[in-house]
Amino acid sequence: MNMDQALQTFIVESRELLQDMEDGLLRIEGEADQSESVNAIFRAAHTIKGSAGLFGLDDIVAFTHVLESVLDKVRGGKLAVDPDLVALFLLCGDHMATLVNHVERGSEASSADEQLAGSALVEKLARYLEGQPSAAPQQSAVAPPREPTVESSGGGLVDNDNWHISLRFGRDVLRNGMDPLSFFRYLGTLGEIVRITTITDAMPSAAEMDAESCYLGYEINFKSAADKAAIEGVFEFVREDCNIHILPPHSRVDDFVELIRDFPEEDLRLGEILVRCGTLTRNELEMVLEIQSQEDARAEKASGEHQKHLGEIAVEHGMVQQEVVEAALEKQKQVKDTKAKQQQLVRVDAEKLDQLINLIGELVIAGAGVNILAQRSGQPALLESVSTLGRLVEEVRDSALNLRMVQIGETFNRFQRVVRDVSKDLGKDIALIISGAETELDKTVVEKIGDPLTHLVRNSMDHGIENAELRAQRGKPARGTVRLNAYHESGSIVIEVSDDGGGLNRERILAKAIEKGIVAPNHALSEQEVFRLIFEAGFSTAEQVSNISGRGVGMDVVRRNIEALRGNIEIESQYTVGTTIRIRLPLTLAIIDGFLVGVGRSSFVIPLDMVLECVEMSEQDRQALRERNYVNLRNEVLPFIRLRDLFEASGETPRRENIVVVQYAGQKAGLVVDGLLGEFQTVIKPLGSIFQHLKGIGGSTILGSGEVALILDVPSLVQQVVAHEAQPVSRQRANDLALAQ
């Protein structure tokens, strides 16, 4: 019943359709058979126009109408798709998006600039409509077959040039947020409503009448050059809630017989209404009623016969040809199929999901509390049911978190447009290759990753990919490639942005860093360390500042954004060959499987998917503790860190210590803890801003006992351990680096 909600749906759907349209446009140039994409684009524009009409958004209707007309020409094969046209359509899509944004903000009037842009686009579109096809008309092979229009044939026609539309609205139409009047307003844009008669016969007595139900029916005499599909489209949204009959001009008398029989009103009265509408003349009405009474008599006689399908009757009466009926039935089936597909999806407010996740977080904590109590009681039956409960909670948690998982493909696909636009601006020929689009990650992460990715992609295109001459010199194909790839790796999602461009020039970055005073001269940094410098604020090695990038702002913002998501960035680059930037992000931000460990009197949680194994620290290693910070793990050097030292835990060192071996980004490290307390479902609670700069802690959680446990930030710990252990010299250098900053 809520109009706001309906409008919200319109906005969301329009955006999706605009995205479909854009996808289609970007796809179309490379296709041999374009008809499918053309149809998809047309459908998108058409649907937006239709829904916008319902809400009386005249701006959108007017603009889309022109666009639709041009698209119709393309669909009809009268206009060939060329890059100019695609570019124009893309701009039109953008303009429609702007208009939709205005609707969302509740300000229908657009700024003067936008109006100017809109009318400029309309003008350009109109040029295509004036019938001077910019290219030779394409062969009909490309043109999709026109939809079959159901037309009447044979004698006994009604002498009326106009359409007749009969509507009986369902009771819930108003409650569903739709107003019949708005359909008429929209209908008015397709032609002229000659006569309209309101039928109120269905309205019960005042006492029984529900003011929120709809009892109205309408008979409309409508003059229009539109085809039946277009007129039906007007009532698309009430099709299920409404009894609709649309009779084309010059329909057969039989059609009116059927129409009259189909409606609840008395035959004669309805007939009178049709006359009043000017659809039928009085003579014609008499003919209709006579035929009807004859048929009724016949039907009574033959009532034993099986009920005929409507289609059969229609064919029998010479109204339509057999193949047209088949086409119509096929079409109906398709519509049903797509409907069925749509119904498999439910739109849910993201807030409701968040609330659910929060509740499940509380459930997990409460469950842990119950678990502790059960263990203390030591009753086997209770323990058993608690463990069953625990398993169920875990499953519920997983499914709830899954609800928020979305595929990254949609985000990736947006970059088709970015790459197209930017490569045009730069005058470079660049292709985007996407892989791993089906990789799933948390919706909140997806939302926040868009901007950093855009920046990285633009950067790759501007600085990474060389110009054509240089590429030729280096023996590379003229067309540059930017790749987006995503995959899962031990509890993280990895997103790669790579290019086959010039790669990072280690010397130049170093020189620039020294020049800017970021690094003290005469320090030989490792390759990774040098590459990481490009994420420093104010750092740019671009010789020319373009409007795309090179101002040195951005990369540091990218790094900060990624770090805010508890992720990290890694660069792999080979000079003149190409660069890969790898972003690693946690899969979800809400609840994780944790591994609980004890140090002194505190508890810490290690994300379980980063734990490789647990080993006992041998006496030998403990004794060597003072000398070295690594152990020999099956003939492998494993650097470790003692959490007891790191967090300065109080209390006696226990007699036995354990090493938890963790892995992150391909590097292993050991965390030495006092006790292993087992698996624990962990609800991540953020730390206050005071603790933001704390290294090694990622968040907090509440244990079943009500105590707080800190969640270890394994990525930063691993880095710390590895850097610490790798070479004492580099540690010295790191300090210098810190001083130089």
Next chain:
Amino acid sequence: MNDTPACQFHVVGEMTIYTAAETKARLMPLLAQCPELEIDLSQVSELDSAGLQLLILAKRECAERNGNLHLVGHSPAVLEVLDMCDMTPFFGDPVVISSPTH
């Protein structure tokens, strides 16, 4: 009772699905009491199908009781709807003739 002057009913603001139930509740007792009812539509900012339905209901109820319903002071919003649905003759009240919207 017979010499009661025409009852007045004012509709202020929108006359739509959002207000329909409440408007109906206010209107019904008047319909039962007053043979002569005048509905002032000059303050109606918006009229939709639900509002229109109510007016039709009121007209019919009045007629059934041998009473009379007059719509007065049609606001532009009301005129537009009556015009579009061709309902002006149904109510039979004098209105300012507006140019056809379609």
